[in-house]
Amino acid sequence: MHLIEQKPLIARYRLKARGFLNSISNRREFEGALIQIDGGYGCIHPWPELGDPTLDKCLADLAGERRWPIVRRAVRCAEFDRTARGFENSLFEEMEVPKSHATLAKGDVAEIALAVEAGFTTIKLKAGRDLTREAAFLKDMAVEYPALKWRLDFNEALEPEQATDFLTGLGDKVRGAIDFVEDPCPYSESAWKELWKRTRVRLAVDHEAAPLSSAAQVMVIKPAIDEPFLLGEAAIAHSQRVVMTSYMDHPVGQAFAAWEAARLELQFPGLVGLCGLQTHHLFEPDEFSEALGPWSPDFKIPDGLGLGFDDLLDAQPWTRLY
Template identity: 70%
Template sequence: MILPTHQKPLVARYRMRSRGFLNAISRRREFEGALIRVGDGFGCIHPWPELGDPSLEKCLEDLQGPQRYPIVRRALRCAEYDQVARQASESLFEEMEVPRSHATLTSSDAANVNQAVDAGFDMIKLKAGHDLEKEADFLELMSQEYPQLKWRIDFNESADAEAVRKFLLGLPEKVRRAIDFLEDPCPYSDEVWKNLNRQTRVNLAVDRESAPQSKSAQVMVIKPAVDEPYLLGEAALQNSQRAILTSYMDHPLGQAFAAWEAARLELQLPGLVGVCGLQTHHLFEPDEASEQLGAWKPEFTIPDGTGLGFDDYLDALPWTRLY
């Protein structure tokens, strides 16, 4: 995307602090990103170097140059959509219905599960892979206490196929049936994943290798921060897969973009999108932006304002040029 001179990006850096560790392969609590402003539109760049993204500095260099990184191109696409709606004084969410979300939990904590149930969630996504034995015991205990809950377990490729097989087959049959899917249990391989699904009868979801050729997964996880949802949605249909869209555990503006893309994909490909993962602001210390997303609950709170919302907040930020 070649930008005209009068629409060169402005940047407002931000820092978010998480309430705890966010996945099995990251031990950070501080997260830096940048909101971008292109003309009247806004986007978000929130890289995860642990998951293979370039650093924030490399992303900002790329923003000024070739724009070869998907995370940069998607932020610019977000700003493009956002600008159209803001110039029309409309919300991007008008006449859109955002799918419900699961509750994302980053640790095996019974108090957090209870809080999620009280908030109305019936699907829990648990970040796992730290201690498989402890996590198996936790799942069994929670399944007894909350038999109505379904579980999504995200390993972030932190285990190998044999360890995952033992983990799943070591669970009581009733607990295994309560697992909606296991996400990125190990590095993707057609044969390995096909065998793992056949042996355990547990659905597997592909995220980090989310691509049209990932045919041995039963679920495709789409992250609008780095993925083009419609292209992957079409591939999911062809592969008879379910699709869920999730935030990038990024700035609330990025969450809003993911929510809008989830609503849009459901309009484009009706029936494809299931319960999503669009509620992650509770994982971070609250701030002015996250407060506009409201309480943690399955239903997404649409921010007030034009475009993706946050009008007054965005206008007040200290925008700077990159050069």
């Protein structure tokens, strides 16, 4: 990608989480930056815990060679957004965004009840902090809500034997309610094939999602860092299901993930299943998250051109000083 003559505009933001968001992060506040390039908008929201560069390194890359995938994808988002705004269109025109599971940072009875009341049929839990407590919680919930399906995300926190012991210890009834387990341990073709053989629980690859990740039954694609078309083609070749998710980032990034999910399903009908695009409830509310409406399996398309949020984006303190 060519070097730019003038820095893009940015507007820094800080999101405050309502709780710890995964098993490998103890942060409750998350910094990111909205970007503006020739009237198009994107979002850079790095997770250094997951291998991303820091925000300052991302911004230096944005102003320079743009080598990092998270930076290139934010620029790509801004390009799509700018084109739609230039034609005075919403990017979501004639697009159907897939429904979502409920993403919860921990097992909480009250949160499960709220999710069921909101219409969710599948719950994604961030797991790996306390396996004993999490196993007991799943067993209780399988009795309380027998129709619910579960997705467990360990962010590679376990070793293969730990993952095997955890899943086999749940019993047949609970295992039968698990839709898939995401990144139970670091990806290894041999280890994952053995884990699938011993537990018969579908495995979803996220952190190491790549065209050669054939030992997984599910491919998780995050448009904030991944090229959906490339991974979608690979998923078809490996007979994998595809789940598109946000990066637990700013609502602008969430909207980009939703649009990419709709676009991939349009390109490959039937490939994209129930997604994970509703994550704004994990953070304290602000004007952007309120534009996405209440927590629901259905994604509310924000009003405006491109990805939406027109007035809110106009009001940001844009600067080239970084």
